[in-house]
Amino acid sequence: MGLIRRFGVIEKSDRPYECKRCKTAFSVQYQVCPECGGYSVEREEWD
Ligand SMILES: [Zn+2]
DSSP states (O other), X not given: OHHHHTTTOGGXXXXXXXXXXXXXXXXXXXXXXXXXXXXXXXXXXXX
């Protein structure tokens, strides 16, 4: 778990997917966001 800590986003470490529309984070990827119905649930890129 230590490799994630350097980003300071520990609360998101188990929820790499985020809806681009409502900004809700998920632990699994949805084709349709269960919160807002949006189609933009994408994995966050940590470059
Ligand atoms: Zn959403």
